[in-house]
Amino acid sequence: MNQPPVSTDPNSSPAIGVPGANPLAQKDERWQIRVRGLNKTFGPQHVLRGVDLDIERGRTNIIIGGSGQGKSVMMKHLMGLLRPDSGQIWVDGVDVVPFTDREMGKLRRKFGMVFQYAALFDSMNVVENIAFPLIERYRLSRDEIMERVRDLLRRLDLAHVDGIEKKIPPELSGGQRKRVGLARALIDRPEILLYDEPTTGLDPVATKNVDEMIRRTADEFGVTSVVISHDMASTFRIGDRISMLDQGKIVVSGTPEEVLASRQPALREFVETSGLVAPEQGGRE
Amino acid sequence: MSTTSSAENPPEISPVERKLRVFLEHLSAPIWVILNYFGERAIMLGKAMAALFRAPLRVRLFLDQMEFVGVGSLPIIILVGFFSGAVSAQQAITALRIFNQERFVGATVGISLAQELAPVFTGLMITARAGSGMATELGSMRITEQIDALSTFAVDPIQYLVTPRVIATTLIMPVMGMVFNIVGLLGAFLFSIYLEHIDLGQFIEQLTYWTDPKDYIIGATKALVFGVTLSIAACYQGFTVRGGAKEVGLATTRAVVAGSVSILVVDYFLIDAFHILWPPRS
Numbered sequence: 001m002n003q004p005p006v007s008t009d010p011n012s013s014p015a016i017g018v019p020g021a022n023p024l025a026q027k028d029e030r031w032q033i034r035v036r037g038l039n040k041t042f043g044p045q046h047v048l049r050g051v052d053l054d055i056e057r058g059r060t061n062i063i064i065g066g067s068g069q070g071k072s073v074m075m076k077h078l079m080g081l082l083r084p085d086s087g088q089i090w091v092d093g094v095d096v097v098p099f100t101d102r103e104m105g106k107l108r109r110k111f112g113m114v115f116q117y118a119a120l121f122d123s124m125n126v127v128e129n130i131a132f133p134l135i136e137r138y139r140l141s142r143d144e145i146m147e148r149v150r151d152l153l154r155r156l157d158l159a160h161v162d163g164i165e166k167k168i169p170p171e172l173s174g175g176q177r178k179r180v181g182l183a184r185a186l187i188d189r190p191e192i193l194l195y196d197e198p199t200t201g202l203d204p205v206a207t208k209n210v211d212e213m214i215r216r217t218a219d220e221f222g223v224t225s226v227v228i229s230h231d232m233a234s235t236f237r238i239g240d241r242i243s244m245l246d247q248g249k250i251v252v253s254g255t256p257e258e259v260l261a262s263r264q265p266a267l268r269e270f271v272e273t274s275g276l277v278a279p280e281q282g283g284r285e
Numbered sequence: 286m287s288t289t290s291s292a293e294n295p296p297e298i299s300p301v302e303r304k305l306r307v308f309l310e311h312l313s314a315p316i317w318v319i320l321n322y323f324g325e326r327a328i329m330l331g332k333a334m335a336a337l338f339r340a341p342l343r344v345r346l347f348l349d350q351m352e353f354v355g356v357g358s359l360p361i362i363i364l365v366g367f368f369s370g371a372v373s374a375q376q377a378i379t380a381l382r383i384f385n386q387e388r389f390v391g392a393t394v395g396i397s398l399a400q401e402l403a404p405v406f407t408g409l410m411i412t413a414r415a416g417s418g419m420a421t422e423l424g425s426m427r428i429t430e431q432i433d434a435l436s437t438f439a440v441d442p443i444q445y446l447v448t449p450r451v452i453a454t455t456l457i458m459p460v461m462g463m464v465f466n467i468v469g470l471l472g473a474f475l476f477s478i479y480l481e482h483i484d485l486g487q488f489i490e491q492l493t494y495w496t497d498p499k500d501y502i503i504g505a506t507k508a509l510v511f512g513v514t515l516s517i518a519a520c521y522q523g524f525t526v527r528g529g530a531k532e533v534g535l536a537t538t539r540a541v542v543a544g545s546v547s548i549l550v551v552d553y554f555l556i557d558a559f560h561i562l563w564p565p566r567s
Contacts, residue, residue: 115434116430
């Protein structure tokens with residue numbers, strides 16, 4: 001296993017404008033995941049072009065960007081579902097890119113993933129879906145599993161739904177499916193939760209509920225959240241740290257205030273088009 | 286920068302050489318397509334088989350698939366088997382009556398059912414019913430990210446989804462072929478005895494004299510091989526779907542076509558192989 005280079009400044013943060021100028025990666029209190037120079041091509045398509053990204057521990061980190069900019073591809077790399085052509089991904093100070101499939105399998109226990117449309121298993125009911133990671137990974141008694149499932153159903157406001165345990169995914173509403181998907185991701189107590197466009201296809205009220213759910217989950221479970229989104233209202237509502245992916249690179253990274261103040265053209269256009277701020281005279285150069 | 290390197294400007298080739306290269310590329314393209322087609326399925330089959338010897342062994346998934354492929358297909362196998370036997374007897378009697386040899390109908394139908402009709406028709410029925418179901422289910426799982434979700438839990442999707450389907454289909458196919466055999470013989474028997482008034486003793490005697498255990502071994506072996514080809518064709522099509530509902534539909538169609546064609550093609554080569562191993566009785 002590769003040892004990370006020793007940082008001279010463990011709390012260094014990528015600067016606004018071009019992040020990751022300082023390619024540090026070591027286990028420290030602030031940064032849980034650090035990505036440097038990540039490249040990925042699919043055939044002739046160069047999707048990621050040297051991504052530098054830092055994910056802050058215990059915070060809600062949002063990755064924004066337009067459709068087809070490689071946000072989901074980026075997220076799949078974080079969890080080892082895709083292998084990069086080049087570059088490094090440091091998780092808690094360990095470069096995971098050279099990991100074997102077996103090592104990657106162990107690493108994934110640190111992660112939970114909430115899919116865009118929940119990706120619940122159609123052939124299983126709610127309890128079987130939520131308990132799936134436990135059944136696959138451990139030899140727990142039925143009572144232990146049910147205790148943890150019911151605890152999560154209660155904490156995610158699902159316990160009051162009539163007959164929820166025996167319901168199958170097609171019988172659930174969009175919001176309920178998201179929460180069951182979140183429960184499944186949380187059941188093995190992950191350190192890092194990845195959300196792939198969690199508010200896509202939801203009405204404004206449901207979007208606000210999902211935002212609250214993400215916020216509450218981060219506070220209550222103390223997990224590091226990484227949210228892929230192009231919903232700017234949600235982003236500024238729940239984000240502690242925002243990074244923008246444009247044309248295969250992170251072009252801006254910082255706190256919501258820093259990002260709002262950024263003059264980066266792609267970001268300005270994204271923010272202004274969303275209606276969060278008034279467009280400037282002259283527009284994007 | 287305006288400088289050029291040799292890598293940017295490869296050495297020029299003569300027009301004859303260029304034409305020759307283009308010609309060879311065109312000539313080899315179909316070979317690559319065929320190799321790619323079989324290679325991808327062979328790789329998936331290899332991974333599915335290798336996963337069988339890796340923990341955990343999920344017995345329940347195998348049993349679920351055996352129930353889906355076997356018990357679920359039983360009504361259609363019985364229906365098709367019965368009428369296939371009856372129609373075979375009808376055709377055999379029509380042909381044999383020319384030579385006044387109707388008494389051989391039991392032997393004729395018995396051998397053709399055991400060696401050909403049972404494994405091939407069972408394979409085609411299972412392809413249409415279970416193969417299409419597998420392709421649709423895996424395709425739907427792919428486009429709704431359920432297969433990706435399995436990977437996030439460090440579960441090998443091939444081991445979880447493909448291995449049980451291939452093994453269950455392979456093991457259940459000879460059993461279903463035998464059911465087809467029995468029901469087919471019953472259909473032939475009822476048609477011959479009660480509608481064509483063939484002598485009962487002659488029917489049984491010729492059937493038992495001319496059919497050997499090897500006929501049933503050949504049929505069962507064929508069914509086993511068809512189980513592998515039809516299930517891997519279905520799983521591959523479903524597993525590799527990209528896009529939406531339309532692509533899932535197309536994958537299902539391709540799975541049925543590929544499964545059916547593979548059965549008939551493989552059948553031809555298996556007949557040749559078995560004729561070398563056990564030359565037909567003269």
